[in-house]
Amino acid sequence: MLDPKTNYYRYRIFYSKTGSSRFIGHLDLQSFFNKAFKRANLPVAYSQGFNPHQLLSIALPLSMGMSGKNEIAEIYLTLEIDTKILVEKLNKQMPQGMEILNAELVPSVGKSAAGLVNAAKYLIRFPSTKFDENIIKSLETTDFADKIIKIQIQDDIIAATLYAGSAKNLKPQVLAQYIIDSLNLDIEPKDIGYERTQILI
Amino acid sequence: MYNDEILLRVDKPARYVGNEINMMRKELNGSQARFAFAFPDVYEVGMSHNGLQILYGLFNRRDDVYCERVFAPWTDMEAIMRDKKLPLCTLETYTPLSNFNFIGFTLQYEMTYTNILNMLDLAGIPLHSANRSDSHPIICAGGPCAVNPEPLAEFIDFFFIGEAEEQFDNVFDIYNQMKGENFNKQAFLERIATLDGIYVPSFYDVIYNENGTIADFKPNNPVAPAKIKKVIVKNMDNVYYPEKTLVPLIDVVHNRVALEIFRGCIRGCRFCQAGFIYRPHRIKTVETLYNQAKCLIQATGHDDISLLSLATNDYPHLEELVDKLNNSFADDNVNISLPSLRIDAANQRILEKVQKVRKSSLTFAPEGGSQRMRDIINKNISEQDIFDGARLAFQGGWDRLKLYFIIGLPHEIDEDLTAIGKLASDIVEIYYSLPKENRRRPPGITVSTSCFIPKPHTPFQWHPQHNAQDFMDKQRLVKSNMKSKRASYKYHDADTSVIEGTLSRGDRRIGSLIEQAWRLGARFDSWSEHFNWQIWQQAFENTGLTLDFYNYRNRSYDEILPWDFVDVYVSKDYLIKESENARPKN
Ligand code: SF4
Numbered sequence: 001m002l003d004p005k006t007n008y009y010r011y012r013i014f015y016s017k018t019g020s021s022r023f024i025g026h027l028d029l030q031s032f033f034n035k036a037f038k039r040a041n042l043p044v045a046y047s048q049g050f051n052p053h054q055l056l057s058i059a060l061p062l063s064m065g066m067s068g069k070n071e072i073a074e075i076y077l078t079l080e081i082d083t084k085i086l087v088e089k090l091n092k093q094m095p096q097g098m099e100i101l102n103a104e105l106v107p108s109v110g111k112s113a114a115g116l117v118n119a120a121k122y123l124i125r126f127p128s129t130k131f132d133e134n135i136i137k138s139l140e141t142t143d144f145a146d147k148i149i150k151i152q153i154q155d156d157i158i159a160a161t162l163y164a165g166s167a168k169n170l171k172p173q174v175l176a177q178y179i180i181d182s183l184n185l186d187i188e189p190k191d192i193g194y195e196r197t198q199i200l201i
Numbered sequence: 202m203y204n205d206e207i208l209l210r211v212d213k214p215a216r217y218v219g220n221e222i223n224m225m226r227k228e229l230n231g232s233q234a235r236f237a238f239a240f241p242d243v244y245e246v247g248m249s250h251n252g253l254q255i256l257y258g259l260f261n262r263r264d265d266v267y268c269e270r271v272f273a274p275w276t277d278m279e280a281i282m283r284d285k286k287l288p289l290c291t292l293e294t295y296t297p298l299s300n301f302n303f304i305g306f307t308l309q310y311e312m313t314y315t316n317i318l319n320m321l322d323l324a325g326i327p328l329h330s331a332n333r334s335d336s337h338p339i340i341c342a343g344g345p346c347a348v349n350p351e352p353l354a355e356f357i358d359f360f361f362i363g364e365a366e367e368q369f370d371n372v373f374d375i376y377n378q379m380k381g382e383n384f385n386k387q388a389f390l391e392r393i394a395t396l397d398g399i400y401v402p403s404f405y406d407v408i409y410n411e412n413g414t415i416a417d418f419k420p421n422n423p424v425a426p427a428k429i430k431k432v433i434v435k436n437m438d439n440v441y442y443p444e445k446t447l448v449p450l451i452d453v454v455h456n457r458v459a460l461e462i463f464r465g466c467i468r469g470c471r472f473c474q475a476g477f478i479y480r481p482h483r484i485k486t487v488e489t490l491y492n493q494a495k496c497l498i499q500a501t502g503h504d505d506i507s508l509l510s511l512a513t514n515d516y517p518h519l520e521e522l523v524d525k526l527n528n529s530f531a532d533d534n535v536n537i538s539l540p541s542l543r544i545d546a547a548n549q550r551i552l553e554k555v556q557k558v559r560k561s562s563l564t565f566a567p568e569g570g571s572q573r574m575r576d577i578i579n580k581n582i583s584e585q586d587i588f589d590g591a592r593l594a595f596q597g598g599w600d601r602l603k604l605y606f607i608i609g610l611p612h613e614i615d616e617d618l619t620a621i622g623k624l625a626s627d628i629v630e631i632y633y634s635l636p637k638e639n640r641r642r643p644p645g646i647t648v649s650t651s652c653f654i655p656k657p658h659t660p661f662q663w664h665p666q667h668n669a670q671d672f673m674d675k676q677r678l679v680k681s682n683m684k685s686k687r688a689s690y691k692y693h694d695a696d697t698s699v700i701e702g703t704l705s706r707g708d709r710r711i712g713s714l715i716e717q718a719w720r721l722g723a724r725f726d727s728w729s730e731h732f733n734w735q736i737w738q739q740a741f742e743n744t745g746l747t748l749d750f751y752n753y754r755n756r757s758y759d760e761i762l763p764w765d766f767v768d769v770y771v772s773k774d775y776l777i778k779e780s781e782n783a784r785p786k787n
Contacts, residue, residue, distance in 0.1 A: 024450045
């Protein structure tokens with residue numbers, strides 16, 4: 001049987017999730033999008049079977065409390081729709097902190113964005129800390145060194161590009177914890193601010 | 202918003218940030234009456250409550266009112282708030298509660314009473330009305346438990362008894378006329394006290410007999426009526442219903458469009474407070490319900506419509522309604538659910554229609570295990586009805602049944618309790634008597650018992666309640682007679698039910714018990730993980746109040762009951778007649 005998805009239109013949606021919307025967890029985010037698509041009266045495609053669900057996928061779950069500046073979700077629609085209109089309609093359904101930035105039509109078959117994720121960029125803010133270059137050197141010897149693509153420091157912020165996805169993955173929390181431990185910083189892990197600025201696919 | 206330092210340290214920070222879909226945002230212009238709708242339980246429970254959605258919409262439809270929400274902070278949040286001295290704030294604008302004109306608590310169940318005191322305290326507001334000035338918010342309360350407001354009388358400035366849709370506009374109108382620099386709370390209360398459904402406790406005096414019962418209850422203010430009449434909505438089709446409801450951003454207990462199909466109940470089960478206090482029975486038409494469903498589906502994006510009422514079976518146009526909703530919304534992948542529908546020959550088809558896919562479990566509430574007991578409580582369901590229903594359910598493919606009973610009912614004998622296990626075994630038998638093709642897997646029967654709590658405004662309001670030990674003995678008896686391997690038994694905590702019994706039928710003096718319990722640390726008493734019997738025991742000791750007086754004694758028909766002044770349109774004579782009718786005839 002032909003994959004029914006070939007008849008549908010797949011849209012990749014880029015959005016930001018900041019402010020109080022950071023506290024929507026991953027599962028809740030799915031049902032949040034489900035309802036937003038319904039309210040926006042978009043022709044959403046559903047799975048076949050006994051318990052149909054929207055053909056929605058969200059790439060790379062964002063940890064609770066973290067901001068995402070350029071997150072990715074994909075949704076199948078049964079009709080083609082102008083991406084500008086799609087963005088406009090969806091933005092009318094967003095609470096504060098959620099904004100649809102852009103949408104693009106992508107081929108309806110093939111891997112989803114979730115499956116294509118390769119890396120992600122983070123800004124990690126350590127309250128009242130000043131780093132010097134030595135910390136970057138010391139990371140080279142850790143057992144997760146191969147999962148770091150790029151790292152830079154600027155005052156109290158570490159900008160890191162880390163492998164992400166199913167093949168190779170490093171959570172920014174792991175990196176942060178290492179830094180706290182190795183520099184003996186007097187910081188509680190919960191006080192570190194995280195922002196994911198981009199998902200790379 | 203609370204800052205990250207706090208939010209990242211509590212469970213489910215979304216409980217404290219608001220920002221939900223359809224949250225009301227209003228420009229504060231200094232002219233609105235500001236009302237904080239306070240739900241004295243955790244966010245996920247409060248946000249699942251349909252009454253909150255109705256009142257939030259009702260109040261906010263007025264430009265001169267801004268209604269915001271606040272919930273009981275969970276214990277982790279409370280600890281941080283106390284440590285950092287943060288005041289309790291509303292979700293809409295993060296305004297401290299003490300800056301509001303009104304704080305309105307909804308009284309859904311008695312075991313939230315300690316949370317009410319806790320919320321006032323976290324807001325920095327004196328607990329007792331007598332200790333508050335004109336500049337403090339006016340503290341009001343309403344909801345089903347307000348039919349006996351007395352346990353909270355010391356803390357609440359005015360109660361509203363009945364259905365707010367019909368009366369609250371008058372309260373706001375009067376407030377907005379009188380507000381301003383010279384606002385005088387006493388004068389305001391005197392004006393609203395003349396409205397139906399408004400009870401101002403400070404306008405009444407209670408005098409007690411030496412034996413502790415009430416000698417007299419009478420107004421001390423000329424404007425205060427001797428009786429408080431419940432306010433009811435007359436026409437359910439014209440009454441306000443929200444066109445949009447709040448959609449939480451996190452999972453809550455119920456995520457759905459709630460369609461209230463009728464109010465009141467035509468049955469008169471003698472233990473059931475809801476059956477008496479929500480009278481009369483008033484339905485909405487299919488047309489109204491369809492329009493409301495359509496509107497709410499669009500406004501929320503929910504994929505479930507739940508039909509709410511006290512007894513769905515009694516809605517006269519159920520099939521027509523279900524068909525209409527199904528035809529209109531099934532293509533949009535919207536499910537219809539019928540909680541509290543009892544299967545019988547008449548509605549088997551309806552159930553098939555709504556549960557096309559998942560055969561979840563079905564519920565029966567015979568309440569009494571024996572026919573004798575069902576006659577005592579006036580539950581008009583025969584053993585044959587139960588068996589027929591079970592057979593239909595099994596044939597329809599439901600093999601999980603839940604059965605609900607109450608133990609410790611008036612006039613109960615051991616046979617009423619042993620009958621419960623027998624009933625469960627008989628139902629299992631019915632399953633195995635069906636042809637093999639009806640039996641995919643062994644059936645599962647869950648029997649649950651709750652402990653009887655005599656409630657105000659019911660024919661059983663004079664009856665003693667059992668003590669916890671009795672309840673536990675009864676639970677043991679039920680359990681030991683639960684013979685079928687396919688039947689499991691769950692029961693409700695006896696200690697909690699005893700305290701609920703005290704609070705339900707309490708008088709004004711019970712306020713000091715609630716306050717003591719709260720001071721000793723009682724919070725979230727309806728949550729088994731938080732309920733602490735020792736605390737309540739200590740509170741009884743410290744206040745000198747006793748379970749003997751409030752729970753265990755027989756009240757006589759001529760005793761003045763603390764809630765007698767509340768008129769819910771069910772006369773005392775009628776309740777006495779019903780109480781007599783309940784006596785087993787032999
Ligand atoms: S138990 Fe149910 S049917 Fe009986 S009076 Fe109460 S709500 Fe009505």
